[in-house]
């Protein structure tokens with residue numbers, strides 16, 4: 529039988545992980561004869577991956593990790609084995625997730641919240657799947673490679689996501705809310721709000737390539753008229769790669785999740801129309817699709833702020849932003865045949881080549897961790913689902 533190790537991050541979310549493990553997780557596991565050989569709190573950033581690596585040194589076979597954390601701690605573990613431990617082979621790790629973090633994007637996507645359930649039983653669903661030997665789900669990984677300008681002769685930086693890779697507004701908000709942590713410790717929502725207000729008038733200049741997933745062969749786009757994915761109009765057999773010019777207000781891709789927090793369904797089709805192969809769902813918001821705007825200037829950016837919030841607000845209304853369109857006057861409406869406000873793409877990856885002059889376009893966020901693309905450099909994100917080794921979760 530695989531060995532079980534329990535790890536929790538005592539400072540994530542509201543700092544309740546230890547209490548929840550002591551009162552609920554460990555007693556439930558014990559009641560069903562699933563007793564962890566070790567129960568270890570993380571002591572610092574990056575510690576969770578090291579705990580597992582140390583454990584694997586003395587363990588034969590596969591390991592079950594009962595993980596009490598948010599998305600950030602899982603991200604650290606995945607990156608520990610996918611980048612830091614290379615060239616050692618990636619082990620197979622089975623995760624039983626206990627959502628103790630702030631956003632818990634992965635958990636709330638795998639187990640969408642419902643009103644019928646109390647908090648405790650909601651948080652114990654992955655544990656119950658494990659106890660019931662339910663089938664596991666392999667995690668798809670989005671591998672972002674940040675390259676320096678040609679000729680710089682530097683190794684690229686690699687970040688592996690199990691939730692999201694983003695640039696533009698989302699990356700800027702994450703960077704600024706982190707910077708505000710010292711001034712406003714503990715008030716995550718306020719930090720986000722201040723960071724969002726600070727960045728909402730920005731547009732990001734970049735050139736993007738959307739790359740097809742291997743099975744589909746072409747980039748897919750969501751068509752609100754038929755409520756299905758169709759081949760992207762600019763992706764054909766001869767030239768499947770779609771080239772997209774900015775400016776962008778928002779650029780975010782997800783794997784494994786349809787939401788970034790329980791109510792914020794930014795890529796709702798990840799669950800409503802599940803992907804049939806390794807792919808990511810990408811949301812693009814390009815302000816110049818708005819028929820009332822022709823140029824990028826200060827007035828246009830200001831005029832677009834309210835529309836940006838209308839889109840993100842609709843993501844909180846069960847992901848209805850994906851059906852919004854413009855009318856001839858550039859007003860956002862729910863029907864008609866005007867251009868869609870967001871472009872919803874399903875593909876195998878993307879390339880982000882920021883305009884050298886646009887400093888803010890050089891940020892990349894991988895599951896909350898922020899990276900800087902060097903001036904003259906670019907980022908490529910590609911998606912894969914490892915089969916024989918890698919990371920699987922109890923999710924049904």
Ligand SMILES: Nc1ncnc2c1ncn2[C@@H]1O[C@H](COP(=O)(O)OP(=O)(O)OP(=O)(O)O)[C@@H](O)[C@H]1O
Pocket residue numbers: 537538539540541542570571572573574575597598599600601602604628629630631632633896
């Ligand atoms: N003992 C510790 N002290 C300080 N920081 C820690 C400790 N253990 C882990 N960490 C750090 O805590 C950070 C936050 O953890 P995590 O992302 O799991 O929770 P969260 O931010 O509350 O949730 P979410 O990512 O779902 O919003 C991680 O990036 C990790 O590096």
